[in-house]
Amino acid sequence: MKKILITGGKGFFSKRLTEFYKDQYEFIVTDKEELDIVDNEKVEEFFTQYRPDYVIHAAAIAVTDFCNKRPDIAQKINVDGAVNVARAAKRVSAKLVFLSSEQVFNGNENAGPFSEEDVAVPNTVYGANKLEAEALLKDIIDELWIVRFTWMFGLPERNNNMVNNILWDTLTSILKNEKIYASPHEFRGMTYVYDMIENFEKVFSLPFGTYHLGSINNMSRYEMVKHIFSSLGIEERINELVVEDTEKYSDNPRDIRLVTDKAKSYGIEFPDSGEAMRRCVEEYKIRLKQESGLLV
């Protein structure tokens, strides 16, 4: 059984991943409490003790606003921490998967979708951190997969972490009867977290390198919000709650979608974001009753 050490293992993605594969792999699940990746001595000690075959480096501060406000902390965790993990992985001959992000393309003047060959120009601290870490890690360890994820979505589960995502944010606005402003000029890949998880073990069979992973999405953010309403069975509330924010990104449309053909050529395939959204809503059996606003 492969021994996999995961950092940031209590996060939105990682906790669900380790639960999903718990019978196939031996996981050493760590988060801040067990292994603060900033503490290099501890990282070295931990890797020497457990000698994993594989490492999934998922730990990060992934909240863009926080990283912009506290670039010092973001750099320590997102860059220095990643370097600590990569050096320790190399020392014990473990193969490393580094989770990166579509956000490396945030500042590109040209519109996406972007392939692995395109030059990335981040314009947030978080995006810049991820790109810097990618470059540093490549110099440290050859047995490295860099996987850039699109934006993931999912719903709360008992004892599982949640992060901002389009489905949960839309759902909470609906429950609070709040208006949702969504731009028709914003385009991102949106991936159901379980589609990412189900595909994830295929990463270990890929040649080392950089890969874009996630669903392709031809809908703007505005269209996706409306699609969520339809998937929830409440199309009739779209006019009341969804506002087409035509101003946002009107001068410079935001398109940070990823081309995922490279991963696809190795058999890693995703449904498009619309289909994935319907599947997620269906799996959680969520229908909203119009008259009461309650979940049934």
Ligand SMILES: NC(=O)c1ccc[n+]([C@@H]2O[C@H](COP(=O)([O-])OP(=O)(O)OC[C@H]3O[C@@H](n4cnc5c(N)ncnc54)[C@H](OP(=O)(O)O)[C@@H]3O)[C@@H](O)[C@H]2O)c1
């Ligand atoms: N969610 C997405 O849509 C998305 C998209 C692209 C890429 N990614 C990347 O995928 C990875 C997982 O994302 P996620 O959404 O699951 O994020 P998440 O829920 O925030 O998970 C990250 C985990 O890392 C932990 N962590 C923070 N600082 C740490 C430290 N110093 N040492 C050890 N652990 C630390 C966090 O703990 P605290 O919560 O206590 O801080 C959290 O449990 C991240 O690298 C993220 O950048 C995510």
